[in-house]
Amino acid sequence: MSRVKALVLTGFGLNCDLETAYALTIVGADVERVHLNSLAQREKRLADYRIFVVGGGFSWGDDHGAGVIMGMRLKHRLGDDLQAFVASGGIVIGICNGFQVLVNLGLLPGFEPGVLKREVALINNDCGNFRDQWVNLIGNAASPCVLTEGIEAIELPVRHGEGKFFAETDVLERLERRQQVILRYAGADGKVAGGAFPANPNGSVADIAGICDPTGRVAGLMPHPEAFNDWTNHPEWTRKRELARRSGTVAPREGEGLKLFRNAVNYFR
Numbered sequence: 219m220s221r222v223k224a225l226v227l228t229g230f231g232l233n234c235d236l237e238t239a240y241a242l243t244i245v246g247a248d249v250e251r252v253h254l255n256s257l258a259q260r261e262k263r264l265a266d267y268r269i270f271v272v273g274g275g276f277s278w279g280d281d282h283g284a285g286v287i288m289g290m291r292l293k294h295r296l297g298d299d300l301q302a303f304v305a306s307g308g309i310v311i312g313i314c315n316g317f318q319v320l321v322n323l324g325l326l327p328g329f330e331p332g333v334l335k336r337e338v339a340l341i342n343n344d345c346g347n348f349r350d351q352w353v354n355l356i357g358n359a360a361s362p363c364v365l366t367e368g369i370e371a372i373e374l375p376v377r378h379g380e381g382k383f384f385a386e387t388d389v390l391e392r393l394e395r396r397q398q399v400i401l402r403y404a405g406a407d408g409k410v411a412g413g414a415f416p417a418n419p420n421g422s423v424a425d426i427a428g429i430c431d432p433t434g435r436v437a438g439l440m441p442h443p444e445a446f447n448d449w450t451n452h453p454e455w456t457r458k459r460e461l462a463r464r465s466g467t468v469a470p471r472e473g474e475g476l477k478l479f480r481n482a483v484n485y486f487r
């Protein structure tokens with residue numbers, strides 16, 4: 219069986235590409251890290267891949283708002299290619315800065331197929347500063363999202379200054395109606411955070427941490443699944459190991475974040 223080809227974008231301040239490529243490789247993808255200019259100049263073509271990831275970082279130093287310039291570059295240089303990529307069944311993943319990019323270029327929430335329109339925003343965290351912490355998340359079993367399929371709850375790290383998800387009420391209703399919300403911030407008790415800080419680290423409306431498009435193949439999220447690729451990434455991994463040992467079990471060595479990437483790769487198998 220040939221391996222699923224994935225393209226992880228690099229350039230202009232994106233800084234999670236190595237880790238993201240590593241996570242995708244572990245779950246069986248054939249990964250290439252490709253600079254934005256190589257795509258824009260058609261040295262590399264999106265059509266040759268099945269998974270396209272815009273990962274985390276600080277593209278253009280967050281000037282003009284995080285993900286704004288990268289979003290515009292992609293929209294104007296590669297908008298048609300991106301739309302064709304989605305229409306042909308490809309998977310697009312935006313992580314943190316990548317989520318901000320997908321939202322700014324209008325690929326998410328993607329209410330109307332073939333129309334790139336910005337409908338939602340990721341804005342400054344309510345707390346007024348950059349947050350670097352782990353969060354509890356709950357999935358949405360009713361969502362068509364390929365990435366989060368089967369994920370009821372997951373812990374992942376966030377690190378961002380502009381992660382507050384914002385949308386007007388009518389847009390929120392549309393997202394909810396179509397089950398496009400894929401992940402919400404929750405408390406340690408597994409219930410939605412209800413806006414409470416720091417469970418909801420940025421003040422996102424409706425505790426929204428990630429959304430998908432109506433096809434379920436374009437998804438964006440603020441937390442970093444690539445940064446939980448091994449059990450030792452978790453801040454309490456030694457404690458978990460000890461608790462498992464005492465109960466006569468073995469703690470899973472794989473980081474839970476890999477589930478999302480495995481879902482993407484398995485979609486093509």
Ligand SMILES: NC(=O)CC[C@H](N)C(=O)O
Binds near residue numbers: 274276277280315
């Ligand atoms: N980790 C990231 O991708 C951060 C995204 C963006 N630079 C922000 O601070 O909001």
